[in-house]
Amino acid sequence: MRLSADLKAFEGRIGHAFGKPALLVQAVTHASISSPTRADNQRLEFLGDRVLGLSMAEALLAADSGASEGQLAPRFNALVRKETCAEVAREIGLGEVLKLGRSEMMSGGRRKEALLGDAMEALIAAVYLDAGFEAARALVLRLWGPRIGAVAPDARDPKTSLQEWAQARAMPPPVYAEAGRSGPDHQPVFTVAVTLANGATERASAGSKRVAEQMAARALLSRMEQGS
Incomplete structure (x- = not known):
């Protein structure tokens, strides 16, 4: 199989030339365009998640030989x-080479965080199947690379940190609620409110509910810690 010009250029960006080009084609093929003769990247995504996890666990152990499991786990996550x-996928232009169905393309699939994250994991699996774990x-x-060294020593999810703060004060877990949604269907912006039992609340907006929740939790935790 011969790769298209855009996929050949993509190989150059990631620094890996595929001995089995069909694996790269599968890694960038979304389920919205798959067919009996064209495999999508869902199975590769499942494998790539595990390969990424092992690679990252090894890298974190090597980067900080004195860190405990409790310190390593949030950095890993x-x-x-x-x-x-998805951030890494954007940096290498993975969205530009994705093969999408018409409906997914029209709804802005090349920019969707979940779709990009899944494709990044599929790409890792494709390299693994093409050239082995070392590659x-x-x-x-x-x-x-730069992220591994720059990850915060305490990289806990803000939602986890806020819940721990509440539990330490005998409060029930924080409550999250969608407070609004704006923007076009292919690029929505969600506004989420988080509230503690003491009535304290914060809002945040982002392109996904999960990120909005994290931002709101971080803002509320910061306010609570400053006031304590």
């Missing part, structure tokens, strides 16, 4: 979560 995968790990370290 911050580096492998879907948002981070896949090298890809992960190459693309994630």
Whole structure:
């Protein structure tokens, strides 16, 4: 199989030339355009998530030999979560080479965080199946490199931190509620409110509910800590 010009250029951006080009084509093929003769990237995504996890766990252990499991776990979660995968995908222009069905393309699929994150995991699996674990790990370290060293020592999810703050004060868990939605269907903006049992509340807006919740939790936790 011969790769198209855009996929050949993409190989150059990621620093890996595929011996089995069909794997790269599968990695960038979304389920919206798959067919009996064209495999999509869902199975690769499942495998890539595991390859990324092992690569990142090894990298974090090597980067901080004195860190405990409790310190490593939140750093690991911050580096492998879907948002981070999507950030890396944007940096290498993965969205530009995705093969999407018409409806997904019309709804802005090339920019969707979940779709980009899934495709990034599929790409890692494709490299793994093409050239083995060492090549896949090298890809992960190459693309994630600066992030591994820059991840915060305490990289807990803001929602987790806010819940722990509330529990330490005998409060029930924070309550999250969608407070609004704006923008076009292909690029919505969600506004989420988080409220504590003491009545304190904060709002935040983002392109996904999950990110909006995290932003609201971070803002509320910061306010609570400053006031304590």
